[in-house]
Amino acid sequence: MENNIQDLKPTQHLAPPLGGGGGVGSSVSVFAPATVANVVCGFDVLGFAVNAPGDEVVMRVTNKPGITISKITGDDGRLPMDPAKNTVSVSVKHYLESIGRTDLGLDIELHKKMPIGSGLGSSSASTVAGLFAAKTLLGDTSDPIHQLPFAMKGEEMACGHGHADNVAPALFGGFVLIRSYEPLDVVRLPHPKDLYCAIVFPDVDVPTREARQIIRTKINMKDAVTQWGNIAGLVSGLFMNDIDLIGRSMQDVLVEPVRSMLIPDFYKMRDMAMELGAVSFGISGSGPSVFAFTRDEATAHAITQKLQQHLTGIKIGSNGYVSPINDAGPRVV
Template identity: 45%
Template sequence: MKKVTAFAPATVANVSCGFDILGFAIDELGDQVTVMRSDSPGLKVTAISGDGGKLPYEAERNTCSVAIQAMLDQLGIAQGMEIILEKGLPLGSGMGSSAASAAAALVAANALLNEPFTKKELVPFAMEAERVACGAAHADNVAPSILGGFVLIRDYQPLDLVKLPVPAGLHCTLLHPHLELNTSDSRSVLRKQISLKDSTIQSGNIAGLISGLFLSDFQLISRSLRDVVAEPSRALLIPGFYELRENIKAIGALGSGISGSGPTIFVLSPDKEIAIMAGKVSEDVFGKIGLGLDVYISEINNNGAYLKEEKI
């Protein structure tokens, strides 16, 4: 096999109360990466589209090549490869843009090498790309982008991933306001310490959210979509956030929160009809404050990254 193309989906990380330990994947929206064998040594990013010229071509800085290099280092081989990245996700959006690039690159390169690793075994390599992209090797975007569905990161030392069930009918509305919010800026506003009271509330909510997924209990999911750790600081960076929260609850949505580090907001709904209504309500809220908005409506993607094309 000389050339492989793979696609990896957008993701929602944190999921309100699951700060750095929970994420889920979205359908259709994502990045595509083609990886080709090369007779020349090293990794080369030969083309990038859809990024507005913002992403680096240097192999040590691009998330695609960083992730593949981590995999090659683990294998102890020095196979040369060329990489083409087609961005379908906006940068600095809170939709797991860097994670999707790394995930697609790894799935393609893994296939090119006759799949020495399982999908789950690819996650640590993608985490190294996240370290380069945002300074923290977190897995709550890369794990669901590779594996699909809801994924719990129970622990990082050692990495312990748990794929959670997805209740039938559950839909997500992703709302991407036209403003860019860097992960580093969003992390800088977080509190360094939290109270015992907030820790207890957050623990109860994450336990309730996970229980709601297992039980297909939408009301329990709704009651649990509350973040007292990161959201109070980050919401101040997103105009219209709290007005939107109140309006979507009034139409029957389960709840909302900041996707990753923002500015994208996610809304969970018990069915597609309410998910569509949530998008229309959101356009009204952001329209009043003069902020453009992209709306994506999706079921939860339970499959994750996948091969699109193989050429022998």
């Protein structure tokens, strides 16, 4: 799915807003899923969506032009209510400007149903839920690829870098490859249907901006070749439905060795997961969440339980999630 990033004409693909003419009372509630970015070896170019956790946005059409935020829950007061500083409202504003609908008034409620700073695309889930809600209210039936640049604007505000490996799978669902950023070229990848993901979020703080700053800016050719081979092997395994090849390919010699130092007992947890039958194990996004691919749901539950027990033993709280790859993306609830 290639993005030509052409602005929509004001009337292209659009129907009247719900409720007719944009009056108060038109509303929609949208859930958008968490995502696992990088997928070990694919730094900034690979990601997939999961069923849970995720975020929910309730959006209402108002009579006064402009975007307001009336409520945010589940964030412990950490997120800004100012529409000029919130990733959801900023992304929606860019979208409305692109289609010539700055006359529209929208009020946003954001309900955080997932941890902030988890490495699971928290800002992406919120942003995508907001964009999908606005798209739904406008009756916009265009390809979701048109919303990707606006979602990336939200990521740029959240972490200083407009990468797409979280927002793209949250927006499209499934397993996604960002082949190129300039020009933006995104590919939806197949995947084995029986592939499950076990996710554990340790209750430790690993801010995304700081996690990016510790990554090496120069690498040697030997490491680069190893990484290229692993990315190619992972993509091949997804196409070939070869879970063994997927597992062999999910090794990272560039980013994981540095970021793993920020996650307590990372390598010990990896050994535990592999002993229980994991196909692979790695860091989700910038961390501190970790994830394992498994061949079935039962193994994923066993790994999640074991890792959470270990973290409890070293006095670290955690959240655990088990999910297949989510092919649906955002949905109206």
